[in-house]
Amino acid sequence: PDVRDYFTKTERETISEKSRKGVFWExxxxxxxxxxxxxxxxxxxxxxxxxxxxxxxxxxxxYVVKEDGRYKxxxxxxxPAGIGLEVLDRLAANDLPDARVLLDWLREDQHLAGGDxxxxxxxxxxxxxxxxxxDAAKIRLAAASILVITDATAERGVSILEAADGSVSAxxxxxxxxxxLVYGYDRLRKYDKGSAVASKLQEQYxxxxxxxxxxxxxxxxxxxxxxxxxxxxxxxxxxxxxxxxLRQMEFN
Numbered sequence: 316p317d318v319r320d321y322f323t324k325t326e327r328e329t330i331s332e333k334s335r336k337g338v339f340w341e342x343x344x345x346x347x348x349x350x351x352x353x354x355x356x357x358x359x360x361x362x363x364x365x366x367x368x369x370x371x372x373x374x375x376x377x378y379v380v381k382e383d384g385r386y387k388x389x390x391x392x393x394x395p396a397g398i399g400l401e402v403l404d405r406l407a408a409n410d411l412p413d414a415r416v417l418l419d420w421l422r423e424d425q426h427l428a429g430g431d432x433x434x435x436x437x438x439x440x441x442x443x444x445x446x447x448x449x450d451a452a453k454i455r456l457a458a459a460s461i462l463v464i465t466d467a468t469a470e471r472g473v474s475i476l477e478a479a480d481g482s483v484s485a486x487x488x489x490x491x492x493x494x495x496l497v498y499g500y501d502r503l504r505k506y507d508k509g510s511a512v513a514s515k516l517q518e519q520y521x522x523x524x525x526x527x528x529x530x531x532x533x534x535x536x537x538x539x540x541x542x543x544x545x546x547x548x549x550x551x552x553x554x555x556x557x558x559x560x561l562r563q564m565e566f567n
Contacts, residue, residue: 356420361413362389362401364420376424378417392424395439396468399461403471406454414454419445421461434516434525437464438495452479456492463499473499490519497529506537524559531563540566 357363362380376392380401390397398417405414422445428436442457443449449457456479462472476496483489493512500509510533517526527550534543547563554560 357416361416374424376420378420392421394465395421395424395461396465399458399468399472402454402458402461406451406458411451411454414458415449418443418454418457431522432524433520434490434494434523438491438498441491441494455479456495460491460495463495463502466502469499469502473503490516500533501529504536506533509533510537510539521553527559535566 352368354366355363356366357379359381362378363386365377365379367375367377374392378389378391378395378398379386380389381387388397389401398421402414402417405411405417422440422443425437425440427440438460439457442453442460455475459472459475459479462468463476473496476492476499480489480492480496483492493516496512497509497516500506500512510530513526513530513533517523517530520526527546531543531546534540534546543563543566547560550557550560551564
């Protein structure tokens with residue numbers, strides 16, 4: 316419902332704005348359809364991934380499933396939470412192969428951020444490698460990492476991650492779970508919990524810009540601005556002129 320309401324509101328605003336300017340919004344839709352060059356993967360059993368190119372430099376994926384004899388949009392590359400829910404349903408039905416198909420398709424759209432910051436980017440690509448025969452536990456964690464980035468599904472994702480937090484053993488897995496929890500706590504407005512997790516991430520990765528931003532954000536959101544200021548000042552002592560720390564001081 317949140318995604319539907321968002322699209323409805325956005326489309327109404329777009330049509331209204333173009334109408335005031337004397338522009339026919341249908342023309343834009345016509346152009347997008349002509350140059351979309353759709354490609355389709357899948358079947359009625361697995362669902363479908365439809366890849367579109369509405370503009371020369373922008374790719375969009377739409378995920379479709381067949382339910383009750385009708386084709387329905389499950390998710391899009393921009394709003395993937397439905398994939399996480401469907402993966403959990405397939406897992407409950409012991410349909411691991413088709414659950415992996417959806418995760419593989421989404422992994423084609425989401426990539427590891429790379430760069431100097433080891434914690435940059437959304438959590439899902441950290442949990443899933445395309446083509447790997449991962450077991451049910453890893454599939455469940457991958458689904459949870461998708462759910463935590465959307466308000467309506469964050470609670471379910473967080474519950475899965477919290478239950479697994481004590482059972483994962485590898486340091487990389489622990490970091491990935493912690494990072495996904497940070498996203499979930501942000502969506503759920505659980506700022507004190509988010510601060511505790513972000514603090515541990517910052518201790519583990521003191522040079523990570525993402526860990527610093529998350530930690531400072533949660534502190535301020537929890538009404539602990541003094542601690543956020545101290546955090547920024549400490550970073551400035553270590554790295555004079557650091558832009559993220561200076562920005563945090565501006566929030567004072």
